[in-house]
Amino acid sequence: MNAISLINHGFQQVEAYCATHRVAKVQSGPYQICPKCAVNDVETTNQDRQAEVDRMVRDKHFSGAMLPARHANSGFRNYMLDSNNLGQANARSQCVNYTKSIATGVKSNLIMVGSTGVGKTHLACATARTLLNKGLYVRYITSEELAQRIMNAWDKDSKGQSEESVIHDFTQYNLLILDEYGLHDREKRLELIHKVLYARYGAGKPTMLISNFTLAELQKDLGDRLWSRFQHDGLMVVECNWADQRVGGRHV
Known part of the structure; x- marks a missing residue:
């Protein structure tokens, strides 16, 4: 099951569509979200976190030198x-x-x-x-x-x-x-x-x-x-x- 399927699973689709990805949004509490947008947000967050970890490791290397x-x-x-x-x-x-x-x-x-x-x-x-x-x-x-x-x-x-x-x-x-x-x-x-x-x-x-x-x-x-x-x-x-x-x- 891929990331989009995981987001869709257990959520009810609504009639609203994402203008960017042209897919049905799902209801998540009071919010209507696009599964693809949600995946992109998660991936971007993970990339940002990895970049921060990489920066901290690099700074530690330089400091230790x-x-x-x-x-x-x-x-x-x-x-x-x-x-x-x-x-x-x-x-x-x-x-x-x-x-x-x-x-x-x-x-x-x-x-x-x-x-x-x-x-x-x-x-x-x-x-x-x-x-x-x-x-x-x-x-x-x-x-x-x-x-x-x-x-x-x-x-x-x-x-x-x-x-x-x-x-x-x-x-x-x-x-x-x-x-x-x-x-x-x-x-x-x-x-x-x-x-x-x-x-x-x-x-x-x-x-x-x-x-x-x-x-x-x-x-x-x-x-x-x-x-x-x-x-x-x-x-x-x-x-x-x-x-x-x-x-x-x-x-x-």
């Missing part, structure tokens, strides 16, 4: 390119391709290196926003913040969280974007960050690692074992070798 406020609207389209800088266009193209691969379920990693102000965080947030819009869970965090999150679990007032549970939490995201790698305290925090990277490798989850190091410096800092694991499922390297774009009011 913790993207920097400055990059709340950073995308691939508004990544400003210098027509004389082919490296910028190549970096954007690589990040676009990486984003597409993650969206299809590929588990490869990406490393992006370059000095300050070259647009690395913009491209990372463009990647995050694209994937978030596709319903994936993405988390942005700096290496300093990540290490501090783990260290906070050592406090007696950590509300039941342990070092292991924090690390586990960071293995759950479809993509982890770890920015400013290398700017953390070298002695106390490097091991903690590496624990998260090892855990994500073990869970088969991709990571985007961003650093002001050169590629050689980054490889040395990660160490042979972690560097090898970063390449296991495929590794894309983006090198941003151009001048600081913030100087002179240029935007990245």
Whole structure:
């Protein structure tokens, strides 16, 4: 029995007709309604409710990603390119391709290196926003913040969280974007960050690692074992070798 039949069933038809659908209306209490109009109203209400649920889920994804406020609207389209800088266009193209691969379920990693102000965080947030819009869970965090999150679990007032549970939490995201790698305290925090990277490798989850190091410096800092694991499922390297774009009011 379809929706219109369900509405007709148990209701008495009246002589009035719906001008839109040209079908007899039925008596529903004090009202005369068109069965087809009623079905459309129900479907529209359901669609509106689903749209609201989808919006709430999307907002929750974006909120949980913790993207920097400055990059709340950073995308691939508004990544400003210098027509004389082919490296910028190549970096954007690589990040676009990486984003597409993650969206299809590929588990490869990406490393992006370059000095300050070259647009690395913009491209990372463009990647995050694209994937978030596709319903994936993405988390942005700096290496300093990540290490501090783990260290906070050592406090007696950590509300039941342990070092292991924090690390586990960071293995759950479809993509982890770890920015400013290398700017953390070298002695106390490097091991903690590496624990998260090892855990994500073990869970088969991709990571985007961003650093002001050169590629050689980054490889040395990660160490042979972690560097090898970063390449296991495929590794894309983006090198941003151009001048600081913030100087002179240029935007990245």
